[in-house]
């Protein structure tokens with residue numbers, strides 16, 4: 500193995516863990532997978548996400564870098580168990596969608612921990628949903644804190660670069676505020692859009708609406724139709740920030756309702772002109 504090729508551990512072989520495995524393996528790294536279910540481990544090896552896989556965490560003792568890719572609520576409990584097997588030089592990172600509670604606890608028990616969040620996904624979950632090039636051209640956020648070793652930052656940055664991702668640095672707190680607006684709020688808005696549509700009383704109307712739903716509805720409902728566990732975890736671990744965003748969203752929605760109720764087409768047009776101008780700032 501050449502110097503730049505590493506032993507990399509992935510703990511939690513699902514959509515994100517399996518996809519990371521595909522692309523890091525492609526770069527020549529040796530990937531050791533660990534997951535809860537034996538059948539998941541077998542599938543991960545068969546489909547080529549990892550070189551070897553096991554349900555036994557101690558297999559990760561030879562890994563130089565470990566990505567914890569389990570559901571959010573398990574990241575810290577799993578790290579607590581994992582560190583019993585690791586030399587102090589092992590760099591551990593996670594991929595969780597919320598950073599503050601994870602990073603606070605994880606850095607207090609493992610010096611060589613650096614929080615991360617590859618911002619890419621699909622509506623699917625589990626190892627069968629893993630995809631090649633999932634992270635290419637998408638943001639990868641790293642959230643080092645004052646005590647994070649420079650070497651750990653450099654190594655993680657290099658791996659994210661090898662995935663073809665666009666790397667961003669910020670504090671865990673700023674990360675959680677930002678993703679509340681552009682990721683966690685949209686999940687809740689999109690979910691409530693889907694459930695609101697089911698409140699139509701006339702079955703014939705609902706059925707026709709389902710047939711007519713096209714690209715606009717696909718775009719606006721996509722994130723509300725994703726993995727429910729992920730949505731609950733975002734709300735549970737980023738509760739304060741999400742509540743702030745949701746309250747602001749309700750205020751803006753109420754203003755639209757008022758304009759329409761008052762038949763104040765001028766205000767409505769002003770608002771929609773503004774949102775038309777704003778959108779490219781978030782999407783380009």
Ligand code: NAP
Pocket residue numbers: 510511512513514515516533534535536537539540568569570571573577594595596597616617618619620621623624625626726729732
């Ligand atoms: P996922 O597809 O459900 O994968 C999670 C995997 O963790 C499961 O396949 C499961 O494997 C494994 N697992 C569960 N409990 C375990 C345990 N006790 N020990 C070892 N493995 C365990 O979920 P995901 O979408 O990849 O999300 C994983 C993480 O990525 C989350 O923290 C999430 O916040 C973050 N994330 C998700 C997205 C997204 O859009 N999906 C984007 C960015 C970041 P078994 O089959 O073996 O049970």
